[in-house]
Amino acid sequence: MNILYDARLDGELPVNDKANVLADLEGAVPGLTLLHREEDLRPFECDGLSAYRVLPMLVALPESLDQVEALLKRCRALGVPVVTRGAGTGLSGGALPLEQGVLLVMSRFNRILEVDPDARIARVQPGVRNLAISEAAAPHGLYYAPDPSSQIACSIGGNVAENAGGVHCLKYGLTVHNVMRVEVMTIEGERMTLGSEALDAPGFDLLALFTGSEGMLGVVTEITVKLLPKPETAKVLMASFDDVEKAGRAVGEIIAAGIIPGGLEMMDKLAIQAAEDFVKAGYPVEAEAILLCELDGVEADVDDDCDTVRRVLEAAGATGIQQARDEAERAKFWAGRKNAFPAVGRMSPDYYCMDGTIPRRELPRVLKGIADLSEAYGLRVANVFHAGDGNMHPLILFDANHEGELDQAEELGGKILELCVEVGGTITGEHGVGREKINQMCAQFRPDEITTFHAVKAAFDPSGLLNPGKNIPTLARCAEFGAMHVHKGQLPHPDLPRF
Amino acid sequence: MNILYDARLDGELPVNDKANVLADLEGAVPGLTLLHREEDLRPFECDGLSAYRVLPMLVALPESLDQVEALLKRCRALGVPVVTRGAGTGLSGGALPLEQGVLLVMSRFNRILEVDPDARIARVQPGVRNLAISEAAAPHGLYYAPDPSSQIACSIGGNVAENAGGVHCLKYGLTVHNVMRVEVMTIEGERMTLGSEALDAPGFDLLALFTGSEGMLGVVTEITVKLLPKPETAKVLMASFDDVEKAGRAVGEIIAAGIIPGGLEMMDKLAIQAAEDFVKAGYPVEAEAILLCELDGVEADVDDDCDTVRRVLEAAGATGIQQARDEAERAKFWAGRKNAFPAVGRMSPDYYCMDGTIPRRELPRVLKGIADLSEAYGLRVANVFHAGDGNMHPLILFDANHEGELDQAEELGGKILELCVEVGGTITGEHGVGREKINQMCAQFRPDEITTFHAVKAAFDPSGLLNPGKNIPTLARCAEFGAMHVHKGQLPHPDLPRF
Numbered sequence: 002m003n004i005l006y007d008a009r010l011d012g013e014l015p016v017n018d019k020a021n022v023l024a025d026l027e028g029a030v031p032g033l034t035l036l037h038r039e040e041d042l043r044p045f046e047c048d049g050l051s052a053y054r055v056l057p058m059l060v061a062l063p064e065s066l067d068q069v070e071a072l073l074k075r076c077r078a079l080g081v082p083v084v085t086r087g088a089g090t091g092l093s094g095g096a097l098p099l100e101q102g103v104l105l106v107m108s109r110f111n112r113i114l115e116v117d118p119d120a121r122i123a124r125v126q127p128g129v130r131n132l133a134i135s136e137a138a139a140p141h142g143l144y145y146a147p148d149p150s151s152q153i154a155c156s157i158g159g160n161v162a163e164n165a166g167g168v169h170c171l172k173y174g175l176t177v178h179n180v181m182r183v184e185v186m187t188i189e190g191e192r193m194t195l196g197s198e199a200l201d202a203p204g205f206d207l208l209a210l211f212t213g214s215e216g217m218l219g220v221v222t223e224i225t226v227k228l229l230p231k232p233e234t235a236k237v238l239m240a241s242f243d244d245v246e247k248a249g250r251a252v253g254e255i256i257a258a259g260i261i262p263g264g265l266e267m268m269d270k271l272a273i274q275a276a277e278d279f280v281k282a283g284y285p286v287e288a289e290a291i292l293l294c295e296l297d298g299v300e301a302d303v304d305d306d307c308d309t310v311r312r313v314l315e316a317a318g319a320t321g322i323q324q325a326r327d328e329a330e331r332a333k334f335w336a337g338r339k340n341a342f343p344a345v346g347r348m349s350p351d352y353y354c355m356d357g358t359i360p361r362r363e364l365p366r367v368l369k370g371i372a373d374l375s376e377a378y379g380l381r382v383a384n385v386f387h388a389g390d391g392n393m394h395p396l397i398l399f400d401a402n403h404e405g406e407l408d409q410a411e412e413l414g415g416k417i418l419e420l421c422v423e424v425g426g427t428i429t430g431e432h433g434v435g436r437e438k439i440n441q442m443c444a445q446f447r448p449d450e451i452t453t454f455h456a457v458k459a460a461f462d463p464s465g466l467l468n469p470g471k472n473i474p475t476l477a478r479c480a481e482f483g484a485m486h487v488h489k490g491q492l493p494h495p496d497l498p499r500f
Numbered sequence: 501m502n503i504l505y506d507a508r509l510d511g512e513l514p515v516n517d518k519a520n521v522l523a524d525l526e527g528a529v530p531g532l533t534l535l536h537r538e539e540d541l542r543p544f545e546c547d548g549l550s551a552y553r554v555l556p557m558l559v560a561l562p563e564s565l566d567q568v569e570a571l572l573k574r575c576r577a578l579g580v581p582v583v584t585r586g587a588g589t590g591l592s593g594g595a596l597p598l599e600q601g602v603l604l605v606m607s608r609f610n611r612i613l614e615v616d617p618d619a620r621i622a623r624v625q626p627g628v629r630n631l632a633i634s635e636a637a638a639p640h641g642l643y644y645a646p647d648p649s650s651q652i653a654c655s656i657g658g659n660v661a662e663n664a665g666g667v668h669c670l671k672y673g674l675t676v677h678n679v680m681r682v683e684v685m686t687i688e689g690e691r692m693t694l695g696s697e698a699l700d701a702p703g704f705d706l707l708a709l710f711t712g713s714e715g716m717l718g719v720v721t722e723i724t725v726k727l728l729p730k731p732e733t734a735k736v737l738m739a740s741f742d743d744v745e746k747a748g749r750a751v752g753e754i755i756a757a758g759i760i761p762g763g764l765e766m767m768d769k770l771a772i773q774a775a776e777d778f779v780k781a782g783y784p785v786e787a788e789a790i791l792l793c794e795l796d797g798v799e800a801d802v803d804d805d806c807d808t809v810r811r812v813l814e815a816a817g818a819t820g821i822q823q824a825r826d827e828a829e830r831a832k833f834w835a836g837r838k839n840a841f842p843a844v845g846r847m848s849p850d851y852y853c854m855d856g857t858i859p860r861r862e863l864p865r866v867l868k869g870i871a872d873l874s875e876a877y878g879l880r881v882a883n884v885f886h887a888g889d890g891n892m893h894p895l896i897l898f899d900a901n902h903e904g905e906l907d908q909a910e911e912l913g914g915k916i917l918e919l920c921v922e923v924g925g926t927i928t929g930e931h932g933v934g935r936e937k938i939n940q941m942c943a944q945f946r947p948d949e950i951t952t953f954h955a956v957k958a959a960f961d962p963s964g965l966l967n968p969g970k971n972i973p974t975l976a977r978c979a980e981f982g983a984m985h986v987h988k989g990q991l992p993h994p995d996l997p998r999f
Contacts, residue, residue, distance in 0.1 A: 359698070
């Protein structure tokens with residue numbers, strides 16, 4: 002395996018003269034909006050992971066593909082790195098700017114180009130908001146399935162870059178399962194079409210490769226998404242448990258009973274209390290855990306499934322089961338879950354949102370592990386899960402004004418992710434690796450695998466100028482992190498609790 | 501974009517001394533079964549595309565991963581190309597041997613390692629037959645969804661290599677949608693794990709990249725597949741039409757009505773007659789086209805959908821609609837479709853099976869185009885489609901004993917595929933590119949895109965020794981083919997009928 006791409010970290014990036022680069026780009030890209038004064042750059046210093054902040058050298062806000070092409074070609078020629086940003090709602094620092102780089106903001110590409118109800122597709126520009134696609138499709142009884150919590154704000158281009166999921170991805174899949182074709186541009190300004198309107202495309206599946214590649218391979222310039230018919234009905238059950246591990250086991254048992262819920266979410270006591278305080282969702286605040294199970298489809302089918310799920314929950318030891326009586330109550334149940342993050346934010350000056358995925362059967366064990374880690378670090382952890390697909394979002398509560406607590410929270414977060422890897426899971430479910438989890442990649446992958454990532458990166462971007470320092474660690478970084486070659490149950494961390 | 505990999509065509513491959521290579525491999529890989537005599541090699545000279553035949557230099561039948569690793573490392577050192585073969589049922593010549601190469605046959609890796617009904621997964625070796633997975637899962641009420649027509653014989657490793665589909669892929673997806681993790685080995689003998697048991701994995705999506713890569717990137721050594729619960733019931737409707745284009749329009753209208761059938765198949769008059777002669781399926785031989793629409797799920801839901809589909813078919817001008825009364829009749833309806841290929845084989849000394857995909861809305865136009873091409877070439881074409889996902893299998897009837905007819909059939913087939921590209925479709929739906937469609941890749945992709953494929957190939961296999969000459973054409977080949985840079989409606993072929 003040959004290493005062609007030397008993933009640069011900030012410290013190794015070339016030092017570019019800002020005034021020169023600005024003058025060059027102004028000359029080379031007519032009409033391009035370029036921000037360069039500190040006060041103009043400030044709003045772009047972070048994405049949704051605001052613990053990491055870097056002021057970019059320049060911010061570019063192109064309005065046409067010709068401008069994007071000219072900008073990329075010029076940056077390539079000058080050796081200036083480029084970080085692409087959608088709506089900036091990402092939670093792993095994937096759009097964190099570089100001090101020596103251009104931040105390419107795609108927000109002005111915000112047009113829905115086509116909704117074709119017969120083919121059930123929409124063709125959109127990358128800056129279109131996720132929810133705007135469903136709004137445009139609604140008159141035809143259709144919608145776009147992936148629904149990240151940020152769907153009011155996040156852009157579809159960012160969704161492609163991060164392979165975004167959401168509450169319904171257990172049943173309806175991630176972004177990669179709902180995108181048919183993307184138009185992309187490489188750092189060399191070359192335009193490529195990946196995928197097709199057909200189920201499959203000949204040659205390598207570059208569409209899937211590109212989806213979730215976090216801006217490392219190219220810039221998304223147009224997306225064709227699948228639209229689905231709106232389910233006839235949706236019903237939601239809420240089950241309470243007096244034990245969080247019992248709730249974890251119930252999740253696996255629902256799936257094992259042959260049900261694929263539209264959404265299957267879990268919250269633990271701290272998350273329940275925070276949400277209830279905030280939105281009065283009607284949650285049982287004395288419960289150790291609740292499950293929210295939404296079933297959607299045709300009426301008769303949904304009713305059958307509700308009965309089955311109810312039986313499974315009872316057998317699993319649920320202390321109470323409530324079915325939302327109407328749409329208003331259903332919305333209330335979901336409001337608690339959807340506002341869990343800001344709700345937890347009200348309980349603590351700061352919180353750190355993790356994102357790991359584990360095999361469903363390991364839920365009880367990992368919950369126990371997180372509780373032990375929480376106690377060992379003396380930091381509270383609220384757990385909010387897309388439980389059905391094993392995607393966990395532990396929220397670590399801390400106070401950044403207390404000396405060292407941020408570091409402690411980060412370390413605890415890292416340990417939780419390593420625990421995910423140890424049980425056969427992964428260090429990200431839907432938020433991506435970005436800058437945040439670059440070290441944990443060393444725990445997830447072997448050196449050969451990381452080398453292959455770099456080789457694939459080089460196939461698209463031999464100059465290594467697109468979003469350097471994100472997503473894939475250098476082998477040197479992994480050696481420093483000291484956790485190479487980790488697989489199930491073999492994590493060589495002496496300080497990690499054993500389970 | 502840098503070209504790193506020089507895709508070799510047969511003529512450009514190194515000349516290896518067979519006796520030397522044999523002696524070397526026998527010494528280097530203890531216990532490896534190596535076939536070298538012409539009579540032993542003969543059964544391996546082609547895969548399911550028997551029009552192409554090449555006798556391999558050697559055939560290797562390893563029994564352990566250590567043998568595979570040692571073999572690959574040795575071939576890499578000697579510069580001997582390697583073609584991997586599963587069950588040899590592929591229809592595009594992807595496993596066509598090389599005169600100067602080793603054919604690596606994975607058929608002895610035929611063990612089902614694990615069926616986990618709670619996690620709904622099975623872990624299997626690559627030589628396991630597709631249907632054997634469903635058989636092993638059946639006691640748990642589960643099955644493996646992708647069902648290529650060859651599922652009795654084809655191997656799951658080959659399914660991954662070709663991203664195989666089947667009658668049910670409209671609803672249940674292709675292989676890539678049903679595989680969670682693969683273990684692979686590179687030409688350098690490095691072992692990698694791609695994917696995970698979770699919905700998503702961090703880093704680039706190498707699992708999806710690898711699926712359908714036709715043995716160009718590495719050798720699949722283990723596969724973890726998803727299992728689905730068997731649908732409670734399945735019902736099938738057969739509709740007759742007096743006009744093939746009407747039937748084509750009905751397909752789009754069924755989907756537009758919000759139904760996703762388990763299977764939605766179409767056959768034209770020639771295919772109907774062939775099938776009826778062969779298996780007495782009860783098909784209306786006077787019809788110009790029939791649609792078979794299978795609906796599966798829970799009883800009440802299926803009944804509702806049957807009513808909806810019936811209304812749509814009536815409105816679309818169906819001249820007759822029959823619902824299979826029982827399982828026996830349902831099996832009979834499907835037997836006709838599943839035996840359509842051998843049935844057509846009885847009508848003509850030879851036939852050539854094409855595989856293209858088009859947007860559903862273009863079905864009527866493409867059917868007209870195929871009819872025109874058929875007339876222009878004086879060769880009969882029977883049409884059998886996975887209509888729901890726009891995947892067509894035109895069968896071109898010819899007699900290889902008639903001077904020039906094979907060439908004519910191949911040329912006609914190429915024209916049909918170019919027509920697919922012209923209307924926004926692709927040159928393969930589920931059979932892959934292999935050796936067969938290497939020229940049509942030039943019609944499908946621009947030079948930049950093909951260069952990217954080569955760069956990705958080089959990221960995994962810089963030596964270019966894995967299955968050279970398949971799947972991705974050289975740019976030189978495309979220049980010769982003379983059809984670069986083709987996109988919707990811009991095909992520069994003066995001799996292609998215009999529509």
